[in-house]
Amino acid sequence: MGGHTSNYVPTSRWGKWLDERLPIARLMQSSFVDYPTPRNLNYLWTFGGILTVCLLAQIVTGVVLAMHYQPSDAGAFNSIEHIRRDVNYGWMLRNLHSVGASMFFLAVYIHIFRGFYYGSYKAPREVLWILGVIIMLLMMATAFMGYTLPWGQMSFWGVTVITNLFSALDTIYPGLGTAIVEWLWGGYAVSGVTLNRFFALHYLLPFVLTGVVGLHIWALHVVGQNNPTGLDIKQPSDTVPMHPYATAKDSVGLFAFLILFAWFAFFVPDYLGHADxxxxxxxxxxxxxxxxxxxxxxxYAILRAFTSSFLGIPLGQYAKLCGVVAMFSAVILIAFAPWLDTSRVRSAKYRPIFKWFFWFFLFTCVALGYLGSKPAEGIYVIASQIFTLCYFLFFLAVMPIVGLIETPSRLPRSITDDVLSKGGTGLPTGATAAPESR
Structure with a gap:
């Protein structure tokens, strides 16, 4: 896919001169105009572009907000209120940044679940998938540190609880966890020192994230996009140029997403936050x-599911350590999906058994989200333990076993045949794209 030819022709003497020395215009034309995309992509493939817009919006609003923020325990809280009340359009920038974080994660979760359903993690896209998981980890680290910056009650105690999780390592080697916690805090408790270093990292990580996103896009352009059938591109009629076909579709999806974004940012900016x-x-x-x-x-629900016992299994002093390991494993395990799934068919569209397990997995994640917002007591703990078990069984049992016993539905011969079978027409005029070359 990465070997497709470019149709770029410089139209001016200056353009020809630059193209011979730094063919950046040719690169842009090849990557974002002539780039062949599968012709059967649906609106779930819009979220890659939406995520790029979200990242740029977060960086721009974050840089401006940083100009007015004071990273100290004495001034942080007041500087946030100063931004909202006294800085020109500060209320809007702050709302766009805080709501933008939620929209960013909403888009990335949809992006990930789409990848699970259509098998976007399977060969030859393993590196692309792993880079995506790294992006999610960087997003989580950035968001966690950013949540500390308002220096409200929930920010302060949230960072205290989460960073203190490393003390669980004391059960492996006495003093190790405590030393790590004190190193993270910069002292014996969360203080202005902690806030200052978290602010520095929160400012830095988005630029690291941008670099990994660049690698992610590069990997995508090497192996090509997946599609709802999961089939490889076999002929020129399977693809259309990215512009205007994919860009028109993405523009519609982006516009709809921005309406949702704007509704939260301008009408209920604090709906997803906490009064404390x-x-x-x-x-x-x-x-x-x-x-x-x-x-x-x-x-968070997975972390709290490990109490003194887990579904009747006593954990004792190792409960906290088990919870921490499970919480991090829940994210890291996603990166191993390409090797855990044994099916030769990518798309769940043609996998009748796996399809139902996927929808139950989605329900499990939503249920864990609900349970994470509830107190760690009574039925909520038991339910968290059950759904935590279901979460890990999806990766460690369902993906390896179902792929071996499942009989997939009949696949179309090509992407073009799939489109035509649904009443689609032949290739649009001017939509011929170069076939992939390996």
Whole structure:
């Protein structure tokens, strides 16, 4: 796919001169105009472009907000209120940045679940998938540190609880976990030192994230996009140029997504937040219920599912360590999906058994998100343990076993045949794209 030819022709003497020395215009034409995309992509393939827009919006609003923010325990909370009340359009920038984080995670979760359903992790896209998981980990780290910056009650106690998880390593080697926690804090408790270093990392990581996104796009252009059938491109009629066909589709999806974004940002900007975060951080007063942002709730539920016992299995002093390992494993395990899935068919569209397990897995993740927002007591703990088990069984049992016993449905011969079987027409005028070359 990466070997397709470019139709770029410089139209001016200056353009020809630049093309011979730095063919950046040719690269852009080849990558974003002439690039062949499968002709049967649906709107779920819009979220890659949406995520790029979200990343750029977060960087731009974040840089401007950083100009007015004071990373100190004495001034952080007041500087946030100063931005909202006194800085020109500060209220809008702050709302766009905080709501933008939620929209960013919403888009990336849809992007990931689409990849699971259509088998976008299978060969030859393993590196592309792993880079995507690295992007998600960087997003989580950036969002966690950013959540600390308002220096409200939930921010302060959230960072205290999460960073203190490393103390679980004391059960492996005495003093190891405590040393790591104190190193992260920069002292013996969360303080202005912690806030200052988290602010520095929160400013840095989006640019690291941008670099990994560049690698992700590069890998995508080498192996080519997946599609709803999961079939490889076999003939020129299977593809259309990215512009205007894919860009028109992406523009419609982006416009719809921006409407949702704007509704939250301008009408209910605090709906996804917590009221306790409008109270300045106080190390002497603990909130009655500490919860992270909604996009961390499924993993938070997995963490809290490991109490003194897990589904009747006693854990004792290792409960905290088991919870920490399970929480991080829940993310890392996603990167191993290409090797855990034994099916030779990519798309769940043609996998009758796996399809139902996928929808149950999606329900499991939503249920874990709900349970993560509830107190760790009574039926909520038991339910969290059950759904945590279901989460890991999907990767460690369903993906390896179903691929061996399942009989897939009959696949179309090509992407073109799939389109024509649904009433589609022949290739649009001018839509001929170069076939992939390996």
């Amino acid at each position: 975060n409008y109270v300045e951080a106080n190390p002497l007063v603990t909130p009655p219920h500490i919860v992270p942002e909604w996009y961390f709730l499924p993993f």
